[in-house]
Amino acid sequence: MKKTKKIYLAGPEVFLPNAFSILESNKRLLEEKGFSAYSPFDGNVFPEEKRDLRLAKRIFEENCRLILESDLVLANCNFFRGACVDDGTSFEIGYAFRSGKRIYGYGDSELALHLETERKIPTKAHESGYRIDEEGYLLNEDFGNRINLMLEFSILESGGRLVRGSFSDLVDRLAEWESV
Numbered sequence: 630m631k632k633t634k635k636i637y638l639a640g641p642e643v644f645l646p647n648a649f650s651i652l653e654s655n656k657r658l659l660e661e662k663g664f665s666a667y668s669p670f671d672g673n674v675f676p677e678e679k680r681d682l683r684l685a686k687r688i689f690e691e692n693c694r695l696i697l698e699s700d701l702v703l704a705n706c707n708f709f710r711g712a713c714v715d716d717g718t719s720f721e722i723g724y725a726f727r728s729g730k731r732i733y734g735y736g737d738s739e740l741a742l743h744l745e746t747e748r749k750i751p752t753k754a755h756e757s758g759y760r761i762d763e764e765g766y767l768l769n770e771d772f773g774n775r776i777n778l779m780l781e782f783s784i785l786e787s788g789g790r791l792v793r794g795s796f797s798d799l800v801d802r803l804a805e806w807e808s809v
Contacts, residue, residue: 634807636666637696637730639722640705641715643669655796662804667695692717696725701807703799704784706736706776706791712749714776726783733789733806734776735799742775743768 636659642651652668659666672691678684696702702725709715714722725732738745743760746752746768752760760768774781775791784791790806792799 633663633665634700635698636664636701636703637699637721637725638666638668639696639702639718639725641707641709641718642705655800658797658800659803662800664701664803664807667699669695671695692721693724696721696730697728699725699730701789702730702732703796703803704732704734705796706734706780706784708736708738708745708749712746714780719777719780722780722783726787730787731789732784732787733799733803734780734784734791735794735796736775736791737793737795738775739793740775741771741773742777743771745775 638652638655642648642655645651649670652670656666656668669688669692672688672695674684674687674691678687702721704714704718704722706714706718709718713719722732722734740748746762747760750762752762752768755761755767757767757769759771762768770778772778775793781791792802
């Protein structure tokens with residue numbers, strides 16, 4: 630009998646007003662395909678606890694534990710609050726990679742990172758030939774990668790894939806790739 634693969638769901642969905650219902654729906658979709666899934670809400674953290682740095686540390690520890698207990702990580706790589714993948718999701722991708730987990734990412738954009746960034750934030754021409762943002766940073770990550778190269782290659786080098794599309798688009802293909 631095959632072992633059911635456990636999946637950790639990484640992404641900024643936790644910041645949505647209806648986060649719990651969205652993540653529960655995503656977990657059900659994975660269960661229908663033969664997987665079991667964890668969301669960041671599955672850690673041993675209770676909402677009635679005082680909101681302070683001790684609680685933040687417990688959330689961090691629990692999310693790391695859930696990643697370690699998982700076989701795979703599915704990461705929402707859509708831009709969040711600007712022109713980058715959510716910081717927490719970025720950490721979770723790196724942590725999963727370092728922990729030897731296979732990672733699958735998904736996102737809506739098919740543009741290279743520097744072009745998508747140019748669409749998301751104000752930039753202007755610069756003498757270097759690259760665009761420059763308002764804080765003085767060049768948009769010079771023009772290698773064809775769709776997200777930060779450290780994230781993209783963490784996903785690809787883990788044996789996973791970066792899919793253009795939605796969570797459900799990724800899940801539709803995941804059972805085939807993971808031979809459930």
